[in-house]
Amino acid sequence: MLISVQALRALAAWAVVCHHFMQIFFDFHPSGPVGRFFTEKGAVGVDVFFVISGLVIYLSTVDKDIPAGRFMLNRVIRIVPAYWLYTLVMGLLVVVAQPLLPHQVVDWQSFVLSLLFIPSENPGGYGLYPTLNVGWTLNYEMLFYVLFSMVFLFQQRLRPLILAAALFAITDVLGRSGLVSRFYANDIVYEFLLGIFVGVMYRRGWISERLWLPLIAIGAALFTIDHLQPAPRIINWGLPSAVIVVACISLEPYLRNYRLLKTMGDCSYSVYLLHVLVLYAGWLVSERYGVNPYLVFAVCVPVIALGAWLSYEWIEKGLYRRMKGWLDQRRASKEAALS
Template identity: 50%
Template sequence: MLISVQALRALAAWMVVGVHFMQLFFDFEAHNALEYLLADKGGIGVDIFFVISGFVIFLATADKALTPWRFMLMRVARIVPAYWFYTLLMIVLVATVPSVFPQEHLEPSYVLMSLLFIAAPSEPGVEVYPLLGVGWTLNFEMLFYALFSVALLARESYRLWVAATLLFLVCYIGPALGLVSGFYSNDIVLEFLMGIMLGMLYRRGWCQARPWLPVLGIVVALTAIYHGADIPRALEWGVPSAIIVISCVALEPWFQGSRFLKLLGDCSYSVYLIHVPVLAVGYFVAQWMEVDPYAMLLVCIVVIAVGAYASYHWLEKSTYRGLKRLLGVEDRAIISRQKY
């Protein structure tokens, strides 16, 4: 894995932590510039994740003899165990301390849909969120994996177009015909395609440049993000995210050899999954004991960081290896030590 990409994954995960801190503790009401950036712009961490996902999946499958079935098995083995673990943790928390999660419910059909990455209303007529709230992004991720697995049947040079066609049919035509939930018509899905395009550029060696150019790209992207515009999310945040990703990839020589950044990237998925229950419990304790929100934030950051480290090493890695053996597949394309 490129260390620059690992660093971005970590940054994106912690940006989302900041967004949810502002949501839970301040209801998005910002009192200073940092709070404003977290509350109003921190959600771009998801967009960076999606661009990186398309980038990494394309590169990890290039020149590999992967069948759609084998690809999906490995993606399920990598994504599902940790997600299920933290969803089950949410079930336990909601059942034992419902006052901490007053808006959650444990109807069997809703829980099952949450576990199976099926978009379903958290309450009738309300937003589409699974029990573990951040799982809404994984609904998109799993859809992308499923569609990209079909694209693996095509030659590498055609996979972008196959994936784009399938995304258009499923995410735009499907909802219009009532065949697919309107949840998937979000233009954020286009960011996966941006990642694939970046992967194609990288494969062709077009991501090398003098340092000043990618640095300028990052400055331009951050400026565009800060000022914003009344345009679709894929343009407002997706394009700047793609520029940031490709710029950081071009700066890879400056990131190489950093074990710390690699570790942060390795733990980013667990950070993403674990932070919501930690912040929710932290908010409840802060209200109960009248603790300063920022003092509680420091406690939550420590708990999230330590918990994510343990989760990566003893939950993600162990279950991934165990499932590989159980499924009888050897994954040389999509592992934490992969080339790309």
């Protein structure tokens, strides 16, 4: 994996952390320009995530004929264990901390649907959010994985077009007509296609190694994001996010020796899942003991970072390797028995 992409993944995760800090501690009422930026624009970290996800999935599967079931199984064992764990912890926190978290409600139906990546109305009454609120993005990720797994049935040159057609059918036909959940009627799903296009550019050598031009492009993209509302998402935030990803790839020669950036990128998924739990715990401490929110946040940041690193090492990487090794061993045994 490109160190530059890993670094950007880490920055995107921490932008979302700051966004949710403003939400949980200040109810999105910022007191300064930095707070305003993260309140209004911190969610763009999700857009960057989606572009990177399309890029990574494309680069990891290009020129490979992978059975759809194997692709999905690999994605499931990579994504699901950590998500299920933190969804369970969030459910327990909501139960234990009531009524201190009046807007957080959990019931068995929404909890099970959350685990199955099925969009449903949150019992707290604030929309189509799972028990672990940030999991809404994973519902889109799983849709992308399911559709991507199906394109392996077709020639490689046709796969992006077929995937685009499938996303269009679900988002702009089925979603907007009400035949599937309105959750999917969101043009944010097309950002996965932007990531695939970036992957095509990278594979064909269209992204050259530079310094000043990428930095200017990043500045222009951030300026655009800061001055535009998120809708239409694919245009106003998706395209600038793709520009940022391309620019960061151009900066790879200047970043490839910074192993810490790779580690931060490795931990970004756990940062994303874990941070709301830590922030809610910090908010409870702040409310009960009157501690300054920024002081609490200063404590939350290293807790999130350390917890995410442990989560990556023990759950994401460790459990994934054990499960994948066991599955590969079973597959090899079956193939040997049939030969």
